[in-house]
Amino acid sequence: MKKSEAGIRHRILRITVLLLVLLFLVILIAVGIGAVFVSPLDIFKALLQWGGAILKKPVPPKVISIIMFIRLPRVITAAIVGLSLAVAGASMQGLLRNPMASPDILGVSAGGSLGAVIAIHTGLFTLSMFMLPLMAILGSLLASALIFLIASNRGSTSLLFVIIAGMAVSSFLNGLISVVLLFSRQWEISQFIFWTMGGLGGRSWGHVLLVLPFLVPAITILFLFSRELNLFMLGEESAFATGLNVETVKRIILILSAVITGLSVSISGTIGFVGLLVPHFFRLLLGNDYRLLLPVSALGGASFLVLCDLIGRVIVPPFEIRVGIITSLLGAPYLITMILRYQKRGFIAFKV
């Protein structure tokens, strides 16, 4: 093996290592910065001490608890959610051959939120701690099935059509969330905001451990389908002619990305634009080979969301701006420029 395959592997490896280092640095900064500043050295010390090591110059227990029980779980949650949404977004874009698709824009995230809200307010979640993520997954699956039915309707699959349909589904589901909250007589603005705008405040190790065992296999399997996602770029008919079992693979990728979205929504609510912006950014930068795009989007998405959450925490102290608001403020202008660009190139009217 000389060129291509080996070439792409080297490329994936190089860029992946680079992004891993970046993610590590971003996490270090995010854990260190806050109302109490903790230096990187102290963070390591705290980790060691927490792990049972006895140090000569120990860090105060207060710092250990800030890092271990407040900041680190929050940052890790941010990384996991960012990673999941970016991967789900990248695969949805590939499947629909639409660079503007993403879990939040298509309403898949809103479906997850609706599932979670139903789980909470019908009391289902008291049955088992897995009920909440399970219901979120169900909600996401239903929403993505719905959007796919609309998108695969012949003759109506222009880029913008899918987006508009997704936004309609999204608004509809957000409306239903509101309805559920109203009927349960527990309607609180903060609840509504969490499930529609997302948030990472108060996340604990419990949240991380709840979703991680399902997220890891789901994302791993999705990564194994990168060759198939590449084939989808040829168009479904050409992919079929090249030997791809289009219908089956489409379902698998669709289900996996819905599951990943549902899981991340169950711990963070609906955080917008990550799934759109991150894969699209890397697509422009590195091209659309999914063997590279998926891992790169994953790591980039993690760093991106950790950074956004950090900005939200430190920009107007002592107040905290929800991470979903930050991503919206960054993402919406990006989406608008994207639409304008595609329109200029005449892609909006194209069939996908």
Added chain:
Amino acid sequence: MSRNEVLTNEILKVERLTHAFEGTRVIDDISFAVKRGEFLGLIGPNGSGKTTLLKLIDGILVPESGSVRINGLPLGSMKSGERAKLVSFMLQDETQHLSLSLLDFVLMGRYPYKKRLESYSREDLEIAERSIDYVGLSGLERRSYDTLSTGEKQLSILARILTQETDIILLDEPTSNLDIKHQNEIFSILFELALEGKTVVSAIHNLNIAARYCTRLLLLRKGRLVADGRVEDVIKPEFLNPVYEVETIVSTNPSTGYLSVDVTPGATRKGPAGLRGGLGAQLGEKFGGRPGGRGEESFGKTIHLIGGGGSSVNLTRELFRRGFKITGGIAHEGDTDLVLWKNLKIDHLSVPPFSRISKVEVEMAKRFVKDADLTVLCSFPVGNGNLGNLILAGYSERLVIIDDSEEVLKRTFFSEKAKVLFNRLLKNENSLVVENYRELIDRIDKLTSC
């Protein structure tokens, strides 16, 4: 493969295939079998079902009834991967935006041979590189697909199809938006592949291309098979005219020897423009004022051409296109001018080859000259055989003489008598001499435009 199929060598068999879209039959009871090494062209007008037929053969569409068999096995029973090792398909309008390297793009053709997680082997790479080389793109392996030209993109799709290493190759108008260089390149490659034993089935829009490269043609009309056979048996006006709803002319291109299909030239839809009284202004003045006995309306609509040796071809074409009523003669059988007049169904008078135009024929042709508003004497050599044409020209009251010094066939005279006759025509006050046919056309255009 059963014994029977080995004997008949039928690799693809389509039986009573029928398909409908929203209640409309687009493929109607089509059956045919293709042998190894055939280059089958699907021809027919837009909407005749070529694309649908190809999609049915590949399995992208599932037929309402009927079957497709490959090597005797029904297509429906095959898994995607198995099928893709036997049949590849180059669809129309594939994505143009892919930021993959050409090599990565072509390697996609190895997909049916790979298990999940199995990476491309040295063999896969060699096959891909060989395909790239085969289509003439070697050296561009590292280039991004996005940056290739339209023709190169089409060639790389062909390379990807070849990398699939299938016995049957389906193509849907593979050169519909390519220049003639790439068009020729792609069809030459396909022709070669068929010679090497691949079976090529392609929808082809351009009948001349189909006639040139295919070994067999299927003519479709509204989903039905109208004709199936060798090129010269299908490319015939009797089949083509009702299907394409035009009058076609099938001829053998004298420069290439290939069959050539053309639509019979039609007059302008506006109908004959006529020179009206305008001719009196310029040409008419020369001809002695107003035409006698005719209304201005019809004046200048009929033109008689005296030609020979191809000297009137340009003028015939240009005048015909402008809607004039043309008559021609006297020409010898086998003459290029005559072939054209016959094809265009122009009234004419002819004599057997190498014979001498006699007084009788001149008398007969006189009515053409008398009926014409204008007679044009083209530039051709005059010998004894066609001396009669100069006599005929002498009967015209409005004669245009084309005295072309640059024409390949110079006006030469083989006899003193001819020279004398011609000089008399030149001096005649009814004659107008123009340099070449263009000048005449320009004058006529000026007259008809105002």
